[in-house]
Amino acid sequence: MNRLFGALPARARAALLVVFVLLLAAPWIAGPYLLSVLVLALYYAYVGQAWNVMMGFAGQLSLGHALYVGLGAYVSAALYVHGGIGPWLGAPIAAAVAALAGAAIGFLAFRFGIGGVYFALLTIAFAEFTRIGFEHIDWLGGAGGLFLPVVERGRLDIVDLRGGPRLFYYLLLALAVGSLLLCRTLRTSRIGFYWLAIREDPDAARALGIDLFKYRVLAAAISAAMASVAGVVAAFYYNSLTPADSFGAAKSIEIILGPLVGGLGTLIGPILGAFVLTGLSEGLRALLDATGHQMPGATQLFYGIVLLLVIKYLPNGIWPGLARRLGLVERER
Amino acid sequence: MALLEVTGLSKSFRGLKAVDRASFSVEAGTIVALIGPNGAGKTTCFNLIAGALPPDAGTIVLDGRSLDGLSADKACHAGIGRTFQVVKPFAQLSVLDNVTVGALRVTADVGKAQRAARRVLELLHLDHKAAHPAQILTLPERKRLEVARALATGPKLLLLDEVMAGLRPTEIDEMVGVFRTLNRETGLTILLVEHVMRAVMALAHRIIVLHHGEIIAEGAPEAVVRDPAVLACYLGGAPAA
Numbered sequence: 001m002n003r004l005f006g007a008l009p010a011r012a013r014a015a016l017l018v019v020f021v022l023l024l025a026a027p028w029i030a031g032p033y034l035l036s037v038l039v040l041a042l043y044y045a046y047v048g049q050a051w052n053v054m055m056g057f058a059g060q061l062s063l064g065h066a067l068y069v070g071l072g073a074y075v076s077a078a079l080y081v082h083g084g085i086g087p088w089l090g091a092p093i094a095a096a097v098a099a100l101a102g103a104a105i106g107f108l109a110f111r112f113g114i115g116g117v118y119f120a121l122l123t124i125a126f127a128e129f130t131r132i133g134f135e136h137i138d139w140l141g142g143a144g145g146l147f148l149p150v151v152e153r154g155r156l157d158i159v160d161l162r163g164g165p166r167l168f169y170y171l172l173l174a175l176a177v178g179s180l181l182l183c184r185t186l187r188t189s190r191i192g193f194y195w196l197a198i199r200e201d202p203d204a205a206r207a208l209g210i211d212l213f214k215y216r217v218l219a220a221a222i223s224a225a226m227a228s229v230a231g232v233v234a235a236f237y238y239n240s241l242t243p244a245d246s247f248g249a250a251k252s253i254e255i256i257l258g259p260l261v262g263g264l265g266t267l268i269g270p271i272l273g274a275f276v277l278t279g280l281s282e283g284l285r286a287l288l289d290a291t292g293h294q295m296p297g298a299t300q301l302f303y304g305i306v307l308l309l310v311i312k313y314l315p316n317g318i319w320p321g322l323a324r325r326l327g328l329v330e331r332e333r
Numbered sequence: 334m335a336l337l338e339v340t341g342l343s344k345s346f347r348g349l350k351a352v353d354r355a356s357f358s359v360e361a362g363t364i365v366a367l368i369g370p371n372g373a374g375k376t377t378c379f380n381l382i383a384g385a386l387p388p389d390a391g392t393i394v395l396d397g398r399s400l401d402g403l404s405a406d407k408a409c410h411a412g413i414g415r416t417f418q419v420v421k422p423f424a425q426l427s428v429l430d431n432v433t434v435g436a437l438r439v440t441a442d443v444g445k446a447q448r449a450a451r452r453v454l455e456l457l458h459l460d461h462k463a464a465h466p467a468q469i470l471t472l473p474e475r476k477r478l479e480v481a482r483a484l485a486t487g488p489k490l491l492l493l494d495e496v497m498a499g500l501r502p503t504e505i506d507e508m509v510g511v512f513r514t515l516n517r518e519t520g521l522t523i524l525l526v527e528h529v530m531r532a533v534m535a536l537a538h539r540i541i542v543l544h545h546g547e548i549i550a551e552g553a554p555e556a557v558v559r560d561p562a563v564l565a566c567y568l569g570g571a572p573a574a
Contacts, residue, residue, distance in 0.1 A: 190441045197434045200423035207383065207417070208486055209409035209438040 011327055023173055027166045035165045039237070041278035042172035043230060048258035048270030049179040050226035055256070056265035057183075057192060058219035059199030060106075061120040064127030065255045068098040068224040070246030072231025074134065077146050077241060080160075082139070087161045091232045095225040101126075102224025106217040124249065131247035145242035148235065161236040168237045175233070176271060179226060184267055186222075195219055199265075227255075250300075257303055261310050263317030272319050277306065334397065336361040336522050337382070337490055342391035343546075344377055351377040353546035354391070359490065364516055364523045366533045366554075369543035370567060375526040376418055378543065379492050382524075383415045384408035396489055409438060414488025416479035418495045418526075422467035429454065429463040431478055435485030450485055457481045457511060473500050477508070484515075493525040497532045509535045534558075542566070 027035055047069060054060050075097050076090035085093075105126055109119050135143040156163040161171070186192045194215050197205040206212055235241050245251065262273025281299045288295055314321060335358035344352045352374040359365045367375050380386040382393055384405040393400040400408055409415075423431050432453055436446035454460040457477045462470065467478060476496045483491060493512075497505050509532050515521045527533050533540065533554065540557040542550040544566040550557050557563055 189443060190437045190446075193430065193434050193437055193443070196426055196430070197423050200425060201421045203385070203405075204417065204421035204423065204482075205434070206405040207385070207409060207415050208435045208482060209406050210434075211406050 009327070015326070020177075027169050032165065035169060037278060037282045039165055039169050039172060040282075041275045042169065042176050043234065044254070044258045044274035044278060045271040046172060046175045046179055047227055047230040047255050048262070048274050049176070049183055049267075050223050050230065051255050052259045052265065052270045053183060053186070053195075053226065054219050054223035056259060056269075057187065057195040057199065058216060059195075060216060060219060061116070062123040062220075062223070063120045063249075063256070064123035064125070064252050065223075065227055066247050066249070066251035067123070067127040067130050068102060068227035069231040069234070069251065069255070070127075070130070070134075070241075070243070071098045071101060072228025073235035073241045073246050074140060074146065074231075075228070076232040077148055077235040078140055080236075081146060081148060086159055087232055087236055088159070091229055094228045094232050098228030098231075099221040099225040102220040102222075103217050106220035110213050110216045124252070127247050127249070127252060131243045134243040134247065141242075143243060145240055145245075148239040150239050161233075168233065171233060175229065180267060180271065182226075187267065191215065191218065196265075254303075257307065259317075261306060261317060263319035266317065266319050268323070269317050269319040272322075273317065276318065277303065280306070335359055336396055337524065338392075338394040339382070340392045340394075342378065342381055342393065343389045344374075344381055344386065345389055350546045352381065352388075352543075355543065355546065355548050356391075357541050357548060357551065359522060359524050361522050362516070362520045363538045364512065364525070364536050366537035366540045367524060367526045367543060368528070368530075368533060368540060373543040374546040375543055376494060377546075379415065379494050379524075379526060382408075383413050383492060409486055409488075412489030413492060414483035414486050414490070415492040416476075416483050416494050416496055418498075420472075420475040420479050422470065422475055422478055424468040425466055427464055428459055428467055428470065428478060431467050432481045432485045435482040436487075438486040446485075450481075453481045453485045456484075456515070458507070473504050476500065480508075480511075489522065491521055491523045493523060493527070495526055495528060497527055497529040500529075502531065505529060505532050506535075508532070512536055530558075 026038055030038060047065070051062065051065050054062050072091075072094040075094035076087050079085040079090040079093065080087065105123065109122055114122060134140060140146055151162055156167060158167070161167070194205070194210050197208065197210060198212055198215060202212055231246070257277055258273035259270040260273065261277055262271065263269025281302050284298060284302055288298060310317065337359040339358065340356045342352055342355045343350070355374075355378060367378065369375055377386065381388045382400070384400065384403045384407065387402070395411055395413065398411060400411060400413075403411060423434065429447065429450055432450035433443070433446045436449040436453070437443070439449065440446050451460065451463065454463055457480060459474060459477055459481060462474065467475070470478060476499070480493065480496055497508060500508065512523060513536065516523060523536075525533075525536070537554050539552065540554050541548055542557060542560070542563050549566060550560045550563045
């Protein structure tokens with residue numbers, strides 16, 4: 001921990017501590033509605049961090065990350081429903097399956113030199129045909145979906161992840177913090193330097209001895225494994241999953257909005273972006289409800305407007321500018 | 334035995350022979366310049382040696398080890414350090430991080446690599462810019478960054494592709510000084526493609542002249558620049574038989 005945060009100025013460490021204490025206390029202060037919003041924000045913070053490894057670090061645009069989240073959800077749910085295998089064992093299995101899927105797609109794309117827009121199209125294609133494929137697997141509930149047995153609402157069962165929003169809040173908080181630490185470790189080790197070099201200029205990276213193929217596949221596998229764990233949590237939180245919701249293109253887009261708005265390639269950006277977007281869109285919904293307006297699709301419209309504004313006025317996202325203004329930027333000697 | 338042995342190296346682009354059965358060698362510890370008019374095949378020759386392009390024919394042996402079929406990253410691990418004629422900085426990374434990426438070829442320890450990178454930056458007079466993003470550097474600084482990054486990988490052979498182009502005479506002399514010191518103190522072997530004759534004459538122990546992909550002259554700098562065939566290819570006219 002010291003190695004990780006020793007480099008931060010004192011103000012940054014103090015700010016981090018305040019935020020962390022607030023996050024720890026939140027479930028005991030917030031009402032049920034606010035808590036559900038916070039759960040959603042933490043979920044997007046975590047899954048955004050996972051996507052950021054691939055795009056923000058290694059520069060590979062994946063527009064089909066719902067594939068990995070969905071695989072995580074389905075693998076863990078199927079193991080639980082059909083095999084009685086709990087989520088704590090299911091999650092690592094799901095992560096392994098997703099990592100394999102990520103590596104396989106990466107292998108196909110990078111071996112045959114598919115990059116840029118074509119790689120993005122490939123990721124969409126894989127997510128889409130997985131969605132269609134799963135709609136025809138009866139063992140997994142087909143198009144109708146898979147349902148987890150709900151037992152005694154309110155009872156806390158950590159082993160099988162059965163419990164109220166507080167359980168999932170803390171679980172997602174741990175994942176968000178854990179992924180932040182993991183990404184910081186990755187970013188400051190050789191693999192992180194190599195990813196950024198590949199993102200900035202593949203030819204130059206190659207001339208410096210970097211095996212592009214290996215590091216791109218690694219980024220895809222790690223990012224996919226991380227994303228799948230979000231799927232495991234979502235499956236046990238909502239207790240139901242359908243191919244359309246799990247693998248749909250809308251899901252993939254929602255995953256990438258947080259890092260884009262917060263700051264691509266930064267460590268705090270995905271978290272900040274998730275909280276800002278979730279907070280604002282829920283606020284908007286509450287406002288519309290309170291004033292008696294019914295506007296289906298208002299959230300999507302809102303996301304679109306926010307994205308336009310960020311791309312126009314803050315192309316690097318909110319975080320880089322904010323960090324400078326708060327004096328939190330690491331100083332290099 | 335020479336550090337670099339190139340034999341019968343050929344490469345065509347759609348029938349145009351960029352490099353035609355070129356054979357030459359570079360002795361360990363020397364500085365050799367590869368010169369020739371525009372389009373002579375110098376950069377292609379570099380790209381073949383560095384593994385950025387596969388040759389149509391010919392062999393390349395570095396320090397007794399064949400580089401045949403090696404990709405650019407494997408060639409780097411074999412001991413080739415190269416710069417690009419059109420500079421390719423990692424624009425959003427700091428100058429120090431740029432060079433650290435190179436140094437990480439030698440060690441997986443980031444702290445160690447950063448210390449090594451700082452030493453290379455000092456050598457190239459870029460240490461005062463270490464914390465700046467590479468995108469704010471001037472062209473001469475970017476050229477030096479290219480060299481620093483390649484040097485940090487700890488190469489046996491450094492390939493310099495027109496690193497003097499666009500520099501002012503004083504900057505050229507400074508660069509020449511850096512390479513001379515490196516060559517003298519560490520015994521680094523350098524193969525450079527260069528148009529700036531001021532630098533070539535000051536640096537090279539030997540000059541190889543390439544014209545239409547073929548080697549037309551080779552030898553000590555003073556002798557080569559008086560060679561009638563060389564003068565003819567630069568200035569036009571029929572080469573003296």
